[in-house]
Amino acid sequence: MRFSTRTAACWLVAACALAGLGLVDLRLGEFSGDDPLRLVWAVATSAVALVAAWAGPLGVGVLSAAQVLGAAVTWWVTRHDPSTGLPFPLSATAALLGVLALLVWRGDHRWMAFVVPAAAVAIMVQPVRGDLDDLSGFRPVLGVLVLSLGVAVAVTGGLAARLTATTRARQAERARVAQRVEFARDLHDFVAHHVTGMVVRAQGAAAVADHRPELVLPALREIERAGTEAVDAMRRLVGLLRAPSDDEAPGLAEVPTLVERFRRTSGLPGALDLRGPFTDVAPMTSTAAYRVVMEALTNAHKHARDATTVDVVLHRTATHLEIHVTDNGRPAPEHRDGFGLRGLRERVAAAGGDLSAGPGPHGWAVGASLPIGARG
Known part of the structure; x- marks a missing residue:
């Protein structure tokens, strides 16, 4: 014990x-x-x-x-x-x-x-x-009955404790399995984000190779950097799959790095507006917020045509974290909610929030509202 x-x-x-x-x-x-x-x-x-x-x-x-x-x-x-x-x-x-x-x-x-x-x-x-x-005699029978009651209490108490322990173990195992599923989805989304940047860079290098060959080498270096970051992300998330913890998953603290990487790989000016503080945001909310921003930037990179800017706003209210990611491009006609957005809706719902994604006033907009929660 x-x-x-x-x-x-x-x-x-x-x-x-x-x-x-x-x-x-x-x-x-x-x-x-x-x-x-x-x-x-x-x-x-x-x-x-x-x-x-x-x-x-x-x-x-x-x-x-x-x-x-x-x-x-x-x-x-x-x-x-x-x-x-x-x-x-x-x-x-x-x-x-x-x-x-x-x-x-x-x-x-x-x-x-x-x-x-x-x-x-x-x-x-x-x-x-x-x-x-x-x-x-009366006394022996009464003694047997009293001791039988004691045995019944002992057995019932032991069974109640055993059932409670079994229930808690099963709940903990279900929570671990659900958490591993979430990290598996994160692994898909993070790698897709990096690979998308590599593909876009490679396409750009191929397009300018004939008349602007001096731009090919910088593009190859960006592809190399994105590939290294993708490998690092896979190693980190595979480690989290072995011992998952929302405290170890990427969160609000990594959002500036994410936006900066988006600027380098996409060539679009990404504006980040943080209205905090965010120190007391629950780990589950922080991780979900990172996922919202990452999925929105990935979709903007893949589907926003003729976009010239992408704006990311994170606003902390008294009870919620409001997230808005908008671009001024034209969505591709074939764009639909893919597996990334479907998984993201489930992740946001699991954190007690709401997610919206669709055409905005000047392009595509992704918004989410997540409860602040409480950091344990």
């Missing part, structure tokens, strides 16, 4: 509770007499319960089986004891119930099938002393 302050505190409370029950047993005279068996059994079961609290699934099963075996031996030895009361002191019974709950909660399922019924029987048959005719 993983060590934590909460775990240590719970263990300390359990140890104090067992010690308190041991003092009650001592006060009731449970450990009086010449036979030390009851005292040894109480100390042993309490020690096993405290050790089981730190044991793994297999260890809990082994310790539970040892307790059941010890309970059977103790019951057999004391079954003809003429003294009244139960063969196990309060502390021993509490320790048995505690280990039963631990077994149901964290025990290996292969041990649970055999040890849980045996442990339940070992606890419930305590009032059965001597012959089975002893059950004809």
